[in-house]
Amino acid sequence: MSRPVVGIIGNHHILHDEYPAHAGGTMNSEAVARVADCVPMLIPADPRFLSVEELLESCHGFLLTGGRPNVHPEEYGEAATEAHGAFDRARDAITLPLIRACVERGQPFLGICRGFQEVNVAMGGSLYPEIRDLPGRMNHRMPPDGTLEEKFALRHTVTFTEGGPFHHLMGAKQVMTNTLHGQGINRPGARIVIDGTAPDGTPEAIYVDGAPGFTMSVQWHPEWDAANDPVSRPLFKAFGQAVHAWYFGAKPQNHRQSA
Template sequence: MARPIVGIIGNRYLMNDQYPVHTGGTMNSEAVAQVAQCLPLLIPTDPRYVSVEDLLARCDGFLFTGGRPNVHPAEYGEAETEAHGAFDRDRDAIALPLIRACVARGQPILGICRGFQEVNVAMGGTLYPEIRDLPGRMNHRMPPDGTLEEKFELRHTVRFCDGGVFHRLMGAPEVLTNTLHGQGIKTPGAGVVVDGHAPDGTPEAIYVKDAPGFTLAVQWHPEWDAANDPVSRPLFTAFGDAVRAWAKGQGAVPAAVV
């Protein structure tokens, strides 16, 4: 049987400061292909080229990746400020309704970093524009200098709810993760369960309560060294299992039974 297809929701990027491209990090494709055991397919995330209906019909699951552009605050009822950074309104136009459609029908999704924030916003939640500016919060941003290994170094713990979805999936109440984000959840969306926190209280792991399918999302970047990392591997393996079940017509696999 052909591998099921995971649509990778990528980002708009200007190559060599003038050539517009749609991009997706190689490590995302690697994690999907080698750990989830699915076929990675990069989506040009722009409503001029694709529709939510087309994507739902042709892909079996979706990976909502990280990226420098942030969800526009208008999507959660707030005014744009300098702290909100750069935006990709075309990605907003595809990603947010796609998440809502997948949640409703049980089609598997996995959100990473911006994708984590997209899941929350799609369900009606809000975001802080800059976590490090909040009292008592640490700087969750990527180190500005150093090698990739240094940028993706494991830097803080994430504590899961006892007996929760992530606790059962990881087989541990606490794990060590990298951290490369500026924004974070302010108020959870409808049905969004915060199932893991950083030591400073920042939400790091979520799922959608009572969703019929796999709807997990994390604020860190599990695609880094996914084949070897003991936290990343079970996450992508469970996602791949849910995608295969969907592709075989076996129905949705709820996050609560992962």
């Protein structure tokens, strides 16, 4: 029997300064295929080419990936400034309604970095344009120099809520993660539970309260070395189990029930 399909949200890029393309990091596909044990399928996140309804029927779960463009602040009622960076309105138009539909249906998704932020915005929350500009906050951005190994190296702890879903999944209240993001949660959306934070108080792990399916999302990048990292592997394995359960028609189980 074939494996279930995970739709991986792609990002728009211009190759060689002129060629438009949708692309996704190989490490995302590797984590989905080798750790979650699902078929990775790259999605061109643009409503000109597909609809949310088609995605819900074609895929069994979704990986909401990171990406350089940010969610447009108009999506949470604010005006764009230079600090907000680049945008991808086509991706916004697909992912935000997709997240809300998955929450309602119980269809599993895993949010990563921008995907984590999309989950918050989709549920009515807002974002800070630049975390490092806030008093008392550390610089969470990717180091500008070095190898990929150095850029994705573990850089700070994340502390989970005692007895919460992430604590239960990881088997530890505190873990080490990488950090490669500029924006972060300002106002949590309705039903968004912040279940893990960095030492400076920046939200790093969330889920949707009362959702009938898997909605765990993280601000770090667990796709890096997912097969070996002791934090990334259980997260992708749990996501894969939820996708397999959806594929085989099992009743979705919310995070409070599973914890």
